[in-house]
Amino acid sequence: MPKKTLIAIISATLVVVSTLILLLTLKNCSRPEEQQVLINQYEGYEERVIKDGESLFAILLSYNIPNKNVILLTNAMAEHIDMSGFKPGQVLHLIVDSEAKMITDFYYTENEIVRHRLTLEGEKYNYQLLKEPYERKYTYIKATVTAGGTFLIALEKAGINKSVRQKIANVLESQISTGGVQPGAWIEVLLDDKIYKGKQLPYSEPIYVAFHGVSLKDSEAFWYDDGDATSAFNGMYNIKGEALASNAVRYPLNNIRVTSPFGKRLHPISGTWKMHNGIDYAGKTGTPVFSVTSGKVISAGVEGGYGKVVRIQHPGGMETQYAHLSKIYVKRGQAVTKGKTIGAVGSTGYSTGPHLHFGVKKNGRWVNPKTNLKMIGAYKLTGDKLKVFQQQQNTIKLQVEEAKKETELNQEKR
Numbered sequence: 001m002p003k004k005t006l007i008a009i010i011s012a013t014l015v016v017v018s019t020l021i022l023l024l025t026l027k028n029c030s031r032p033e034e035q036q037v038l039i040n041q042y043e044g045y046e047e048r049v050i051k052d053g054e055s056l057f058a059i060l061l062s063y064n065i066p067n068k069n070v071i072l073l074t075n076a077m078a079e080h081i082d083m084s085g086f087k088p089g090q091v092l093h094l095i096v097d098s099e100a101k102m103i104t105d106f107y108y109t110e111n112e113i114v115r116h117r118l119t120l121e122g123e124k125y126n127y128q129l130l131k132e133p134y135e136r137k138y139t140y141i142k143a144t145v146t147a148g149g150t151f152l153i154a155l156e157k158a159g160i161n162k163s164v165r166q167k168i169a170n171v172l173e174s175q176i177s178t179g180g181v182q183p184g185a186w187i188e189v190l191l192d193d194k195i196y197k198g199k200q201l202p203y204s205e206p207i208y209v210a211f212h213g214v215s216l217k218d219s220e221a222f223w224y225d226d227g228d229a230t231s232a233f234n235g236m237y238n239i240k241g242e243a244l245a246s247n248a249v250r251y252p253l254n255n256i257r258v259t260s261p262f263g264k265r266l267h268p269i270s271g272t273w274k275m276h277n278g279i280d281y282a283g284k285t286g287t288p289v290f291s292v293t294s295g296k297v298i299s300a301g302v303e304g305g306y307g308k309v310v311r312i313q314h315p316g317g318m319e320t321q322y323a324h325l326s327k328i329y330v331k332r333g334q335a336v337t338k339g340k341t342i343g344a345v346g347s348t349g350y351s352t353g354p355h356l357h358f359g360v361k362k363n364g365r366w367v368n369p370k371t372n373l374k375m376i377g378a379y380k381l382t383g384d385k386l387k388v389f390q391q392q393q394n395t396i397k398l399q400v401e402e403a404k405k406e407t408e409l410n411q412e413k414r
């Protein structure tokens, strides 16, 4: 047998084996109903629903808790929870010790399946993550554009909810000019659905999107999973591993967990209300910090409360700021490319611990980076990440085939 053929057989076998392992692991995610933890048992707890425009600080202060005790709790939360996830409608449960003016027990229900608990022990809070077991299901969907219709209409008719429709539309828009889409064009989507107590949760993720044009070229996109929920690299890429987010910039870090979002907040050191003109991301000292896109360094040095800080001017009237750095690797006047390492995470200046403060100015005004920028981990996957992505593509293709067969079987039964 020629060497080349042998290598081809071995690598094909490896792909099949690794795919099977992945499929088996995914299947194991579902657990029997009786193991589910009972939710909503909050006897003796105050219940508080987050209202529109309310900050967590304001809610906690309303229980007559002094600033410093509120900050003790929110700082403990910031160590474990993505603090940008608080939304109107979410529920808090708390026990207040009105004599000690402390919250002694606190639950934050992020969604149907994720809860966070903080309990006061002595002078510090202990953290617990509570996850309800859920089932995972892959759903295959085919949607065809009809005369006078668009992709979004076709997806709506296929029963896909608004936020998922938007995710799919973002993938499509970065691959094709949707204006040129003709009736008869069709798309295939594989959704990673989460099922809890027999009900589908609204957190479906499209992991495969294929486009079949009438006169436009066909294209495929796959979800890449870096194996860590905080990885900035998780996302949709085309078959070559190129990111599918048009007009996106790079995240300033490789791992993303928000410890303090943009907006008004109670300052963790001074205890006074201040505007927070950026996002704080968790990070260990020395973690590389990247320029989110190309530009020119307009300052690099120590600046009061910001500590060691780099400011970069980008085309289109945008400026970015990276503060509390431990090290700076660039000089004023230097041109930087997108993704260039400009410094390292630190805790210089007015700071409670190592983190990156990332600020964005548009036409001279601070704006919320989260809502003003589309951020991704990489423009293209390379090296080991690309190899893993190629394996994941094969797995997803098998999942598409399986889910497609199941859909066809169900249609025959009807």
Ligand SMILES: [Zn+2]
Pocket (backbone or CB within 6 Å): 260, 276, 278, 279, 280, 356, 357, 358
């Ligand atoms: Zn900050």
